[in-house]
Structures are given as structure tokens and as C-alpha cells.
Amino acid sequence: MxxxxxxxxxxTFLLFVSFVLLIVVDITAPVVNNLSMMKVDLGRNSASADQVTFGTFGYCLRGVGGDSDECTHAKIGYDPAGLMERLDGSDFSDASGDTAKGLTRVMVLHPVATGLCFIAFLLCIFTGIVGAFLASMVSLLAFVVTLVAMICDFVTFSIIKHDVxxxxxxxxKWGPGIWLILVSAIFTLFGAGIVFVTCCCARKKDRTERQKEHWNETTATRNRRRFW
Structure with a gap:
């Protein structure tokens, strides 16, 4: 090798790891109750629940009635500010509440980035020049989508975290999901860069070998002509 x-x-390995990390981000609450982008430990006087876990497509109230969880159905967009206002009386301005609610819709980019990383990974398996070039372009697109989603995630939950x-x-507090998407963005960027560089190097090597073969063939032809 x-x-x-x-x-x-x-x-290729970095893109695969990024793909796996994004899957974990996709299945944060309400899919997996205790896996979150951000979690809120409610005060002792809260009679509704012990904790709230916010995820990509909804949230879960944990410790309802002592030992049970209640989660929303997975959907695109939800209202984290409105929930916290009802649970602990947090005071959000109309602008911050509407911004947080609107940005949760952008989280639909999480599975989009996941799919792009998977496609880039599959293209990397085919180590030809064309496959590597396409893989670098798709992985770069995956990085851009992941970056946009990550920025929206941080803005959304920073608003909630600050006011709560x-x-x-x-x-x-920040949940593991927010850090996983950060690591995924970094891995995707490095993976795209590495695949692109190796693609360029392979193309240059292939061109050099073809020029060398052409030169050898030309030299051999000249030698045969001189011999005869």
C-alpha cells in the first residue's frame, strides 16, 4: 500500500466517523430520551418534571411523576422558549423566543448532512481519481451543511441557556449532541481536505506515469529505427 x-x-475513516457522529445527533431526544443537545435541570420546586432534554426533532420531560418520561413526537421545529416559560417561568423576549423557535426548523439539516457524509464515504471506497474527486466535493458540501446546522444549534440553545x-x-447545560456535531464538522472538513489532496496527487502521479510511458515508447521507437 x-x-x-x-x-x-x-x-475515508474521518468521513465515516463523522457519519456515525451525525447519526447520534439525529437520534437525540425525543428518539433517545436521555441523549440531548441541551438539558435543563428543573428546580426542586418543579412539580412537572425533573429534567428537560432538547434534541433535534423535539424534547423529553424526564422524571414526570417520579420515574417516567414524556416526549413529543419527532417533528421539524418546536418551541423551546415557550416550554421553559411554562415550566419555570423563564422570561424570553418575543424576538428571542421566535428566533429560537424558527431556528429549530433548521435542524432538519442534521439528517441532510448525515446523508451527504455517507455518500462521500461510499465514493471514497472507490479510490479512482473520479471517485475521489466526487467524494471531496460531496464531503465539502457536507461540511458546509454541518457548519450551518451547528451554528444554528449553538444560537438556538444559547438563547435558551442564557435566559434559563x-x-x-x-x-x-450543554448536552453531548452539541459537541458531537462540532467534532463531526471538524472531521468532515479534514476528511474533505485529505481526500481532495490525495485526489490531486493521484492525478499528478497518473499524468507523470503516462508521460514517462510515452517517453519510453518514443525512445524505443527511435532505437529500433537506428538499428534497422
Whole structure:
């Protein structure tokens, strides 16, 4: 195995890891109750639940009635600010509440980025020049989509986190999902860069070999002419 092929496999591996991480982000609450983008520990005086876990397509109220969970149906877009206003009286302005609600719709980009990473990974398996070039382009697109989704995630939950903690009744913390999408964006960027560089190197090597073969054939032809 050549060094270029080894480096190409590193890029392929990074894209695969990014794909797996994005799957985990996709199945945050309400799919997996305790897996969250952000979680809020409600105050001791809360009679409704012990904790709220916010995810990609909804949220879960954990510890309802002591030991049960109640989750929304998975859907595109929800109202985290309105929920916290009802649960602990957090005070959100109309602008911040509407912004957070609107940005939750952008989370539909999570599965889009997941699909793009998977396509890029499959293209990387075909290590030809065309496959590697397409893989680098698709993985770059996956990075852009992941980056946009990540920025919207941080803006959305920063609004909720700031106002909830400011209220002082509950405590909002980042969940593992928010960090997983950050790592995924980094891995996708590096994977795209590595695959693109190895594609360019392979193309240059292929061109050099063809020129060398042409030169050898030309030299052999000249030698035969001189011999005869």
C-alpha cells in the first residue's frame, strides 16, 4: 500500500466517523430520551418534571411523576422558549423566543448532512481519481451543511441557556449532541481536505506515469529505427 493510498484511507475513516457522529445527533431526544443537545435541570420546586432534554426533532420531560418520561413526537421545529416559560417561568423576549423557535426548523439539516457524509464515504471506497474527486466535493458540501446546522444549534440553545440560567430557577447545560456535531464538522472538513489532496496527487502521479510511458515508447521507437 502506497503512502498516498494510506492517507486517502485516513480521510475515508474521518468521513465515516463523522457519519456515525451525525447519526447520534439525529437520534437525540425525543428518539433517545436521555441523549440531548441541551438539558435543563428543573428546580426542586418543579412539580412537572425533573429534567428537560432538547434534541433535534423535539424534547423529553424526564422524571414526570417520579420515574417516567414524556416526549413529543419527532417533528421539524418546536418551541423551546415557550416550554421553559411554562415550566419555570423563564422570561424570553418575543424576538428571542421566535428566533429560537424558527431556528429549530433548521435542524432538519442534521439528517441532510448525515446523508451527504455517507455518500462521500461510499465514493471514497472507490479510490479512482473520479471517485475521489466526487467524494471531496460531496464531503465539502457536507461540511458546509454541518457548519450551518451547528451554528444554528449553538444560537438556538444559547438563547435558551442564557435566559434559563438568568432566571435562576433551573440550570441549563450543554448536552453531548452539541459537541458531537462540532467534532463531526471538524472531521468532515479534514476528511474533505485529505481526500481532495490525495485526489490531486493521484492525478499528478497518473499524468507523470503516462508521460514517462510515452517517453519510453518514443525512445524505443527511435532505437529500433537506428538499428534497422
Amino acid at each position: 502506497g503512502f498516498g493510498r494510506f492517507v486517502h484511507h485516513i480521510g 440560567n438568568k432566571n435562576g430557577v433551573s440550570t441549563a
